[in-house]
Amino acid sequence: MISRRSRRTMLAVGASGLALGLTLTGCSTGGGSSDGSVELSYLVDNAESTVATAEALAEAFNAEHEGEITVKVDTRPQGAEGDNLVKTRLSTGEMADVFAYNSGSLFQALNPDQTLVDLSDQDFVDKFDENFVKVVSGENGVYGVPMGQSMGGAILYNKDIYAELGLQVPTTWDEFVANAEAVKAAGTAAPIIQTYGDTWTSQLFVLGDFANVLAEDEDWAEKYTDNEAKYVDEPAFAGFQHLEELGKADLFNEDFASATYDDGVRMIATGEGAHYPMLTFASGPLVLNHPDAVDKVGTFPIPGESAESNDLTVWMPGAVYIPKSTEGEKLDAAKTFLAWLATPESCDIQAESSAPQGPFVVEGCELPDDAPAMVTDMQPYFDEQRTNLALEFLSPIKGPALEQITVAVGSGITSAAEGAKQYDDDVTKQAQQLGLDGW
Numbered sequence: 001m002i003s004r005r006s007r008r009t010m011l012a013v014g015a016s017g018l019a020l021g022l023t024l025t026g027c028s029t030g031g032g033s034s035d036g037s038v039e040l041s042y043l044v045d046n047a048e049s050t051v052a053t054a055e056a057l058a059e060a061f062n063a064e065h066e067g068e069i070t071v072k073v074d075t076r077p078q079g080a081e082g083d084n085l086v087k088t089r090l091s092t093g094e095m096a097d098v099f100a101y102n103s104g105s106l107f108q109a110l111n112p113d114q115t116l117v118d119l120s121d122q123d124f125v126d127k128f129d130e131n132f133v134k135v136v137s138g139e140n141g142v143y144g145v146p147m148g149q150s151m152g153g154a155i156l157y158n159k160d161i162y163a164e165l166g167l168q169v170p171t172t173w174d175e176f177v178a179n180a181e182a183v184k185a186a187g188t189a190a191p192i193i194q195t196y197g198d199t200w201t202s203q204l205f206v207l208g209d210f211a212n213v214l215a216e217d218e219d220w221a222e223k224y225t226d227n228e229a230k231y232v233d234e235p236a237f238a239g240f241q242h243l244e245e246l247g248k249a250d251l252f253n254e255d256f257a258s259a260t261y262d263d264g265v266r267m268i269a270t271g272e273g274a275h276y277p278m279l280t281f282a283s284g285p286l287v288l289n290h291p292d293a294v295d296k297v298g299t300f301p302i303p304g305e306s307a308e309s310n311d312l313t314v315w316m317p318g319a320v321y322i323p324k325s326t327e328g329e330k331l332d333a334a335k336t337f338l339a340w341l342a343t344p345e346s347c348d349i350q351a352e353s354s355a356p357q358g359p360f361v362v363e364g365c366e367l368p369d370d371a372p373a374m375v376t377d378m379q380p381y382f383d384e385q386r387t388n389l390a391l392e393f394l395s396p397i398k399g400p401a402l403e404q405i406t407v408a409v410g411s412g413i414t415s416a417a418e419g420a421k422q423y424d425d426d427v428t429k430q431a432q433q434l435g436l437d438g439w
Contacts, residue, residue: 038069040097042072042073042097042098043095043099044099045100049353053353058072068333069333071098074096087109090323093325095326097322100319101318101321104135105393113139116324117335118142118143119141119142119145119322122339124145124338127362127363127364128145128342135316135393143319144318144319144321146316146360146361149317149357149358149361150361152312154208156278158271158275159295159297164186165182167179169300172305177246179275180249180251180274183275184250192275193264193275194256194259195263195276196259196407196411198261202410204279206239208301208390209242210390211309212304213236215388217235221395222394222395225396225397225431232421243410243419244412244419264278269286269296277302280374280375286355286372296373299375310386314387315392320338343364344365344366347362351367355371396434399427399429400430401426
């Protein structure tokens with residue numbers, strides 16, 4: 001799986017051109033500000049884009065609640081160090097008044113029913129996309145408010161190439177392969193971009209195919225967690241098969257073994273390549289480094305066997321939570337802040353602070369008019385409820401070796417069948433470490 005640590009790092013890199021112009025302090029524990037208002041400490045990771053957005057939100061909220069509530073942004077490290085810090089502060093009752101963190105499996109590791117404040121009685125929860133609610137819920141409550149946008153694991157494609165060759169957006173795997181073959185025949189661009197110089201990018205044909213897995217078996221994630229479903233079997237095996245098929249057909253760029261993520265974004269932006277399976281956080285470096293191409297790069301789901309189940313695999317945004325150590329007037333103020341974060345005003349500020357990477361998951365929040373095409377192309381799938389969650393939001397099992405395995409399969413070193421078996425073995429070790437039943 002693509003780790004959350006990797007994703008946070010990549011988002012920070014994608015937004016590296018943002019200027020902060022601010023001074024940060026350590027975690028605050030004070031109860032009031034100089035103007036007599038309730039002071040809330042808001043803990044976020046120290047990625048440049050994360051801090052810029054948090055500061056912009058705090059400034060706008062504070063202006064609206066002057067004399068009542070003041071939000072102060074504090075930071076923590078990213079990666080494993082930051083994860084451990086969050087868990088430690090929650091367990092010791094020393095967490096900030098509100099904090100931003102992952103949704104999904106890492107959120108579940110926080111033991112939310114015991115450590116976080118239940119928000120299910122708050123009116124704003126009714127505005128959240130149902131898939132988001134799933135990934136911030138425990139057995140006894142709903143705990144988070146979205147921070148940022150959703151993200152798609154999909155095929156980025158160059159719209160100019162499609163127009164020049166008269167291609168239509170495919171809705172089945174066979175149509176997708178036919179389009180790639182047409183690009184190969186034209187000889188002017190790489191049919192499909194692969195960037196194994198950054199090994200994490202090799203996983204998308206497997207991870208982004210998960211909506212198709214659920215279309216065939218809606219209970220697959222539960223069976224997988226219970227050790228009753230495997231990647232060596234259909235429908236999950238298709239992702240490995242597709243990767244092997246494309247490599248054998250010589251549809252990748254010649255330098256696929258050494259090309260990097262930045263190369264891939266450049267190639268799809270400039271038309272050096274026609275298709276790039278990628279997460280739509282690529283909108284960040286696209287806007288930053290190739291602003292002339294924001295309307296030229298579109299998105300469509302990784303197709304499956306049937307056009308009738310052509311859904312988009314989505315990753316949900318992280319969230320803002322209230323720890324149970326926040327009490328009294330601070331708890332009331334924290335709920336007010338979270339309610340404000342679930343407003344169109346907050347969403348607009350988030351979109352202005354960094355390039356949107358997908359649709360918002362809050363009712364009433366809309367993408368800006370100048371959002372990249374790869375992002376706006378996703379909106380109809382949300383509007384028509386044609387999305388499914390990525391596996392990492394439905395199962396705690398994550399095998400760390402997937403990116404090395406998919407590189408080997410895509411490179412023709414390992415067969416699809418052997419790669420799928422290797423990954424099943426890899427996740428077995430993880431499940432046993434987690435102490436899951438049935439493993």
